[in-house]
Amino acid sequence: MTDSxxxxxxWQTAVERIIRKHEWPLDDTAENELIAWLKNDPxxxxxxxxxxxxxxxxxxxxxxxxxxxxxxxxxxxxxxVRAN
Amino acid sequence: MFxxxxxxxxxxxxxxxxxxxxxxxxxxxxxxxxxEDVVQDAYLKVTEAADVLNIKQPLAYLLQMVRNLAIDCHxxxxxxxxxxxxxxxxxxxxxxxxxxxATAISRQHLTLIAHALSELPERTRRVFELHRLDGHTHCxxxxxxxxxxxxxxxxxxxxxxxxxxALRSN
Numbered sequence: 001m002t003d004s005x006x007x008x009x010x011w012q013t014a015v016e017r018i019i020r021k022h023e024w025p026l027d028d029t030a031e032n033e034l035i036a037w038l039k040n041d042p043x044x045x046x047x048x049x050x051x052x053x054x055x056x057x058x059x060x061x062x063x064x065x066x067x068x069x070x071x072x073x074x075x076x077x078x079x080x081v082r083a084n
Numbered sequence: 085m086f087x088x089x090x091x092x093x094x095x096x097x098x099x100x101x102x103x104x105x106x107x108x109x110x111x112x113x114x115x116x117x118x119x120e121d122v123v124q125d126a127y128l129k130v131t132e133a134a135d136v137l138n139i140k141q142p143l144a145y146l147l148q149m150v151r152n153l154a155i156d157c158h159x160x161x162x163x164x165x166x167x168x169x170x171x172x173x174x175x176x177x178x179x180x181x182x183x184x185x186a187t188a189i190s191r192q193h194l195t196l197i198a199h200a201l202s203e204l205p206e207r208t209r210r211v212f213e214l215h216r217l218d219g220h221t222h223c224x225x226x227x228x229x230x231x232x233x234x235x236x237x238x239x240x241x242x243x244x245x246x247x248x249x250a251l252r253s254n
Binding site: 011012015016019022023050051053054055057058059 | 193194197201212215216217221222237240241244245247248251
């Protein structure tokens with residue numbers, strides 16, 4: 001596998017994990033497995049963070065479109081992955 | 085018309101008294117970030133409430149709403165502590181799940197996302213919105229749009245990939 005193929009696989013895995021977590025809350029086994037995957041390689045973490053960021057932006061885009069007053073707040077919400 | 089007028093008034097009162105509402109939440113939660121989240125939740129409730137009542141004392145109403153939300157948040161936080169400690173312990177590195185700063189949202193990114201979404205093919209966007217924003221499962225989307233669940237998954241991936249590319253190109 002080339003570097004870019006490997007990077008793509010990691011990215012797709014990160015996205016898949018986020019989609020799954022969104023669809024169904026993780027049980028303990030799945031949660032531990034996710035943590036193990038994240039610890040396994042800094043690239044996994046980086047991909048997961050990036051995917052989480054995209055994921056969260058997508059919801060805030062709609063919320064802000066409906067509630068432009070939110071822009072008056074001192075900061076936009078800091079939402080962690082737990083928001084999923 | 086009358087009801088709309090009330091709703092507008094309430095959000096104006098809200099913005100005008102933001103600081104006081106935030107202090108109210110802060111007194112209960114003792115955590116500025118959670119307090120801010122609670123204030124924002126309250127604001128969303130105010131703007132989204134379909135049936136705005138004829139509120140004679142809007143500030144008192146808002147303060148009570150913030151208090152209730154803060155108390156809920158406080159209870160939830162106590163419950164979540166266990167989960168977070170476990171995650172952080174497992175990761176040993178700052179700035180991921182337990183550290184929301186890692187995903188601070190910028191207005192510029194929101195603009196890029198808005199544009200990226202508008203570029204998606206109609207079906208892809210529809211599938212993605214049903215999943216991400218409306219919380220439908222793959223199965224529900226598949227039967228609604230008469231496509232396979234694996235195609236639903238592919239289209240969701242496509243949408244996220246496209247948004248990522250848009251953010252990266254910046």
